[in-house]
Amino acid sequence: MTVVAPFTRLTPSFGFVYCGVMRTSDGSVEWLEDFITAWHGPRQPSYGLTETELPEFLPVPLRRLYRHAGRWPGPNPEENLPDSPGIFQQQDVLVRAEALSLHDGTVEFLSENQDSWTCRVTAAGPAAPVVLSNAHWMWDDDSEGEYTPLTPSLEQFLTSFVLQETVFGCRNLATTSEPAALPDQSIPLWLDGWYVSEEPSHSFWSVDFALVADISGTRWVGWNGPDAPSAELGKLQMIRS
Known part of the structure; x- marks a missing residue:
């Protein structure tokens, strides 16, 4: 994977540090x-x-x-359980380490924010880990309650998850009903990433100090500072500020 630019840490803003320069993910945990x-x-x-x-x-x-981040507090630590990975509990939820347990040779490590579905991964062993989910009931009535293998590797799945949680965890969050073409300065972070659906659903870009996500047909823009992101991103409808 071609490296676009090294990570550069800029001035903290509202308790967060945003990046002006990023590089494209290679789908590894090191990148995460x-x-x-x-x-x-x-x-x-x-x-x-x-x-x-x-x-x-x-x-x-x-x-x-x-x-690396299993107890990293979120923006509002009082809203999370003690020792929780708060930065990974915005949309979907990474299970607290203390609550990890085996289920028929798999580990349940992630749940949807209303417990509509969960994800498991095969326990450590000589074979590559396989991610499974029971999310398929949302589009397939015959699979309710069943855990079926997902397409992405564990690293690819975690990349989509971490970027999703980072966008939804931004202090400022907006959508746009008419996504514009991304500015020339946008840097692709992770394109056509797989998650729990049966097709690629997650794409992410860095645009100046903002993160842009296309998730299942909806464009989201998240940022932490006081300044609005580039007008080239289109008319934004604020969800949180």
């Missing part, structure tokens, strides 16, 4: 670690878990995410 620290940083040791605090059955990519 860099992105999380660049956007939310600076990282404190207490924001992650130690190796001994994590169960042995956790697959390596998920283990690395918990070690």
Whole structure:
């Protein structure tokens, strides 16, 4: 994957650090670690878990995410359970490390914000981890309650998830009903990413100090500072400010 530019950390704004320069994801957990620290940083040791605090059955990519940010507080820590990964509990929810458990050889690690569906991953072993979900009942009545394998690898799934949660966790959040062409300065972070649906549904860009997401046909714009993002993004309808 071609590197567009290194991560550059800019001035903190409203308790967050936003990035003016980013690079395209290669679908690795290493990229996620860099992105999380660049956007939310600076990282404190207490924001992650130690190796001994994590169960042995956790697959390596998920283990690395918990070690890096498994207790990273969100913008409003009082709204989250103690020791929760608050930055990953905005739209969907990364399970607290203390609540991770085995279910027939799989680990339930993520849930939809109203518990409409959950995701599991096969326990650590010699084979590559497989992500499964029971979200299919939303479009297939015959699969309600069944866990079926998803298309993306665990790393690819986590990339879509982390970027989604970062956008929805921004202090300012808006949508646009008429998405405009993205400005020339936009940097693609993750395009046509897979999540729980049966087709690619998640694309993300960095545009100056804002993050832009196209998720299942809706464009979202998130940013943390006091200034509005580029007018080239179109007319924004504020969801939160």
